[in-house]
Amino acid sequence: MTAALAQAPHQVGRIADRLGVILSQRGISPDAAALEPQAEPVTALELADARIPARYRYALADHPHVTAWVNEIARTGRPGPAGAPGISEGPSLLIAGPTGTGKTHQAYGAIRALLAAGVRLRWEAVTAADLYARLRPRSGHDAERELQTMAKCPLLLLDDLGAAKTSEWTEELTYRLINHRYEHLRPTLITTNLPTADLRTALGDRVASRLAEMTERVILDGPDRRRARPSA
Ligand SMILES: Nc1ncnc2c1ncn2[C@@H]1O[C@H](COP(=O)(O)OP(=O)(O)O)[C@@H](O)[C@H]1O
Ligand SMILES: [Mg+2]
Secondary structure: OHHHHOOOHHHHHHHHHHHHHHHHHOOOOHHHOOOOOOOOHHHHHHHHHHHOOHHHOOOOOOOHHHHHHHHHHHHHOEEOOOOOEEOOOOOEEEEEOOOOOOHHHHHHHHHHHHHHOOOEOOEEEEEHHHHHHHHOOOOOOOHHHHHHHHHHOOEEEEEOOOOOOOOHHHHHHHHHHHHHHHHOOOOEEEEEOOOHHHHHHHHOHHHHHHHHHHEEEEEOOOOOOOOOOOOO
16 A cells, blocks of 8 residues: 555655665665665565575565566555555466576565565465475474465465475375465465476466466576576
């Protein structure tokens, strides 16, 4: 809601100054940030830095479809307790493309851009392979509770969907997770190596059909950025 995003001009200026200092200390041009900071970005970004894998800690979402999704989520979020926008319902984003094209980079960049915009969000990020490993039944571990946490958190990054070996068990877990987020319109960032046509084979028709309806799609292409790096 636009009203919820409104800040006193001097407050926005102060926050932008602080963010600019932090970004330039990290070698990032403040102009490259996807969104103007709106509220408490420094604290939220610093907290996020501790949870984001080091490789993606300073990732910037620079793909226009990703920044458009970030803007849409930031714009439509309901105000949270302190008046800052929060995430409730919204579209999801499927980032597809071959290995090394920057899918995970864009996904963490999107989370960072939302935090920089002052959106108050609880978020979880996990690769599909790690999720299946974590949910495997073992004594003393409440896998059902973990699945519920992932299903219900306001923003979920499910990375590399379709890359792990599948079985009836993984298909059922993926279905329960995606179906919950589908039914409750929970914004979900999904990355996958699979072309759309193969998603159905790998994930089953129930998941593929829900993803078709709930996600906006971004296709990344180009060379594998890991192999394209100039050798030292
Ligand atoms: N837009 C970008 N700017 C700079 N580095 C990038 C960008 N996108 C990806 N990278 C880097 O390229 C490598 C591969 O990106 P990654 O997101 O892991 O690829 P994918 O998830 O598609 O396999 C990583 O080292 C990442 O930090
Ligand atoms: Mg990746």
